[in-house]
Amino acid sequence: MTAKLNKLKDWRYVVDAEGIAWATFDRQNESMNTLGKRPFEELGQIVEEAENAANLGEILGLVFISGKHNNWVAGADIREFEQMKTDSEVRNFLEPAITLLNQIENLRVPVVAAIHGYCLGGGLEFALACHYRIATRADGTRLGFPEVKLGIIPGLHGTLRSIHTAGPMGAMTTMLTGRMLRSNVAKSIGLVDQLVSTEHNLRWAARKAVLSGRKSKPLSLVKKLMLLKPARKLLANQMRKQTAAKVREDHYPAPFRLIDMFEKYGDSKKRMRTEETNVFAPLMASETSRNLRRVFKLSELLKAEAGDKRFKPARVHVVGAGLMGGDIAAWCVVSGMEASLQDLDPQQIEKARQRAKKLFKKRLRKKQAVDAAMARLIADPDGKHIPRADVIIEAIVEVLEVKQKVLSSIEKSMKPGAVLATNTSSLKIEDIAKGLKNPVELIGLHFFNPVAKMPLVEVIHGKDSDIETVNKGAAFVARIKKSPLKVASAPGFLVNRVLAPYMMVAIARHQDGMKAEVLDQAALDFGMPMGPIELSDVVGLDIITNVGKILEISPPDGGDLDRLVSSGKLGKKTGQGFYKWRDGKPVKEEFDPDDHDLDQLGRELLRTLIDESRKVVREKIVKNADLADAGVIFGTGFAPFRGGPIHYDRSLKKKTADEKKNDMGASE
């Protein structure tokens, strides 16, 4: 063995007494194994050594295993993606990595990937270059290609290797959805060859696989038939339809380019080798991918803001078992906590428990896990569990005096160091805290409806809020796998503050005669998940009116909104608002899109939201523009491929300035 291999930083390489080479990936000073420049360089040295040793008959095989407890290879190192700005920079980056994986594939001894934990993106491409893949059945072992979520496709020959290893259906679905598969699912579609029950069995199984020279089975006849031209055409059409039902090609081109490539060249590994790079390079250099990578980093930024890592809450108590309180308690239980639920009305607790059961069944599936979750969701009408709780959340009616009274009685029995929070949507934290003995200890935890779906929770701090409590609140939010955003206690906080004026502008346009369908379509075309008029109906027109009053932006009395609310037409919940609602869906009239400039209209509508986001940063309601962008994307669904409202605005301004410069240059 060369001396260089003793100096590796991210890998360990040893050959055991039986002649099996073990390459252990364990990135220095990182919790995650990702494939960046140095790990690739060191992997190159390992492969060179293994190649020589194999040629000399000194090793029987090579096993790639991880030194981390929860990840094998979590993907390429996304931090290094930013160095690739142009098509040729991308190609220069890919080439050595592709060559290295080919070298692994061509080793003359058996090469085994022994997988425990995450095996994603570039990690799965690496595993597919090995001859045999063994994975543990552990819950945390997940395999997948999340590339489309970053606006790209696999680029290290993962497209062709997965299609020719697992067959087109399984491989394409995995790449197109970006889903993380459990190891048993990955095995059933052919991405994994063998399963073992635990991490402890992995080495033994890998040893056996090397000694008996195991290799992945070749594709079955049926899968081979699916690679033929007529079948590919059929499959590609189906995939295009399914993908188009979820995302638009002009917003998210990556999955559509992948389908085109599969349809044209799916049966030829040779053509796919060159085409994959031809498709990958422009996608990677595109603005869409840069923005989606930004969104990924923003979600990491929110996690990093999570606050006090020493605070490890295990028990939560929720007062108010209505729509929000019931769902918050259920979500905490899904995340592994114990939750006690209090309400004046015991029937509300029971209803919340029944709703929770549905969520548990969907999320936890196994009866045993659902039963255990139900046991952790405790009905506590008298608040007996308050003294045991690490976090107490009040989610009762939005009436200041009632909230003050209930919170001051909770304060008397809570334990020292516990977090006391209100889920208020509109009241000032300072006002609610007035009746408390220790007012600085109250914070807001503003969840969004529906709780199980919305990733963001605003952590609201008042003027004098205790920083330690705010940090603990953020740590709790991260503990239940949501993204915490610290926001100052100001009307509308962040999300409602930016959404409400945008909805009001749309409502005003509607009142001036523009069809709801046109307004909504313009916002969808911009990339919003739902149009502003439909969203108003979903949220409830009474609630919109209330938020409008708080932010002092209500339309004048006697307008459309006022008229609808006064006649009890509150939107989806009453079956009639701006739209008529049938079976939970708005009844929309057709219109001719050619009669309208939807692109311009979408930009005009969103301008209000963008300007408001900038104001929120200027007023220091959130710490900086990146955090505001993160909050607006995760709280409102603002078109992720545009990178956030403030980022989008800055890019627009830069583009205009560049164009001006170019024009001036041209006219000189």
Ligand code: NAI
């Ligand atoms: P809800 O009306 O569905 O539930 C309120 C519950 O509190 C009811 O079950 C009621 O019986 C109970 N309650 C009232 N007074 C009580 C008391 N003194 N002690 C114990 N229980 C009491 O209301 P919802 O929609 O769940 O809202 C709760 C809080 O969450 C409000 O502050 C609201 O502003 C806020 N919020 C609501 C959102 C929504 O979309 N509905 C979104 C974000 C925050």
